[in-house]
Amino acid sequence: MDNTERIDRYLNGEMDTAEKQQFEQELADDAQLAKDLAVQRDMAHFLQHQTQKSALQKQLQGIGGEYFKIQQASGKIIPMPRRRLIGIASAVAAAAVILLLLWQFWSVPSLFDEFAQHPPLALSEKSGGATNWAETEVAFQSGDYAKAETQLVQYTDQFPNDRQARLYLGICKMELDKSAEARLIFQDFAGAEASLKDFADWYLALNELKSGNDAACRTALQTIEPASSFFDRAQLLLTRLEWGK
Amino acid sequence: MSQHPDQQYFDALSNGDQRLIREIYSKFSKGILHWVLQNNGEAEDAQDLFQDALMAIYDRYCGRSDFQLTSSFGALLMTICQRKWFDRLSKKKREANVRNAESARYEEETPEWEAAEEAILHQQRQECLSRVFTLLSDQCQKLLTMITAGELSVESIASTLGLANANAVYQSKHRCTARWRQLFHEHFKEGSNG
Numbered sequence: 077m078d079n080t081e082r083i084d085r086y087l088n089g090e091m092d093t094a095e096k097q098q099f100e101q102e103l104a105d106d107a108q109l110a111k112d113l114a115v116q117r118d119m120a121h122f123l124q125h126q127t128q129k130s131a132l133q134k135q136l137q138g139i140g141g142e143y144f145k146i147q148q149a150s151g152k153i154i155p156m157p158r159r160r161l162i163g164i165a166s167a168v169a170a171a172a173v174i175l176l177l178l179w180q181f182w183s184v185p186s187l188f189d190e191f192a193q194h195p196p197l198a199l200s201e202k203s204g205g206a207t208n209w210a211e212t213e214v215a216f217q218s219g220d221y222a223k224a225e226t227q228l229v230q231y232t233d234q235f236p237n238d239r240q241a242r243l244y245l246g247i248c249k250m251e252l253d254k255s256a257e258a259r260l261i262f263q264d265f266a267g268a269e270a271s272l273k274d275f276a277d278w279y280l281a282l283n284e285l286k287s288g289n290d291a292a293c294r295t296a297l298q299t300i301e302p303a304s305s306f307f308d309r310a311q312l313l314l315t316r317l318e319w320g321k
Numbered sequence: 322m323s324q325h326p327d328q329q330y331f332d333a334l335s336n337g338d339q340r341l342i343r344e345i346y347s348k349f350s351k352g353i354l355h356w357v358l359q360n361n362g363e364a365e366d367a368q369d370l371f372q373d374a375l376m377a378i379y380d381r382y383c384g385r386s387d388f389q390l391t392s393s394f395g396a397l398l399m400t401i402c403q404r405k406w407f408d409r410l411s412k413k414k415r416e417a418n419v420r421n422a423e424s425a426r427y428e429e430e431t432p433e434w435e436a437a438e439e440a441i442l443h444q445q446r447q448e449c450l451s452r453v454f455t456l457l458s459d460q461c462q463k464l465l466t467m468i469t470a471g472e473l474s475v476e477s478i479a480s481t482l483g484l485a486n487a488n489a490v491y492q493s494k495h496r497c498t499a500r501w502r503q504l505f506h507e508h509f510k511e512g513s514n515g
Binding site: 120193 | 350364367371372384385443446465499501
């Protein structure tokens with residue numbers, strides 16, 4: 077008998093005490109059942125964390141580049157100059173330090189880049205007419221916002237009820253520096269259901285940040301309420317704006 | 322029971338806390354870089370290893386309650402990096418070049434070593450699950466993702482995916498889960514990253 081459903085119920089805490097006890101007894105006696113439980117627990121973990129995990133990976137890539145490249149560059153300056161070349165080597169080292177400092181300055185990601193980590197686009201329709209919408213997802217994920225924007229305009233015309241797609245159209249416009257158009261899209265979610273509104277409010281703030289309107293960004297962040305899943309991020313961004321970029 | 326002082330670093334990986342993640346890099350990257358450079362690696366290897374080890378810690382500890390933190394974050398991170406570096410070198414048949422730390426591999430197992438092994442095993446399981454997830458039908462992938470996201474009602478999921486009713490959604494879910502689990506058992510080999 078396949079135990080998928082029972083394992084599911086056990087993991088979701090849906091068994092009563094007697095059933096749970098019996099299941100745990102079976103687990104102790106049946107190695108295959110215990111293995112299946114472990115896998116199903118890992119599957120749940122995978123599904124619950126895949127978005128968060130890919131965001132973390134992206135975040136680490138950004139930060140890691142700063143630390144290890146700086147250290148690598150520093151390492152290249154350290155080797156001992158020969159005595160006769162001390163003067164030249166010192167000048168070269170000084171120039172390298174200046175270049176390194178400038179490089180560090182240039183390479184530090186902007187506050188916008190730090191906070192603008194978009195969840196992957198997942199369109200509810202994958203095909204329709206001549207366009208393969210899976211390509212739109214790829215374009216968005218790979219940062220080709222111009223292509224994603226063009227296709228999302230067509231998509232939202234064809235599927236006007238897919239409100240989430242419209243939010244992603246707003247993100248494309250924001251990334252393409254069409255801040256006025258992006259603002260209009262995000263503001264359009266003022267009366268939407270909470271999950272979409274929270275998403276739009278956060279991007280409204282990011283849009284202002286990207287266009288350099290820090291005051292408007294602060295105002296937008298202050299409207300994000302504690303119930304929003306973006307509240308912690310909003311508070312952190314407010315603090316960072318207080319420190320100055 | 323009081324919390325381990327390094328718990329903050331595990332939490333930082335869970336919630337993407339930029340300030341604390343930077344602190345992790347700032348405190349521990351130099352040690353790892355130094356060790357990798359001493360053991361026939363480049364700075365790029367160290368960066369890659371460091372990130373990979375952080376992801377292993379994420380897979381093992383984040384969002385899970387079935388563990389008791391016994392070692393420091395730094396010791397665990399270093400041990401995972403060492404363990405992974407040994408594996409990479411042995412795959413490239415360059416063990417002979419590991420100079421300083423080779424003997425440590427055969428030293429009696431420390432709590433950090435056991436925790437590192439466990440974290441790497443969890444990461445390998447997650448990587449395998451991710452790979453075989455893509456072998457499921459598009460419908461299965463969508464269904465499992467939608468149910469887990471919890472943003473849509475079961476009725477909405479049924480209508481989005483063209484299923485008759487909520488009951489059909491649950492039946493499909495169990496079928497997809499069983500298939501995914503079967504694929505995992507067929508593909509997972511402990512100790513292999515590939």
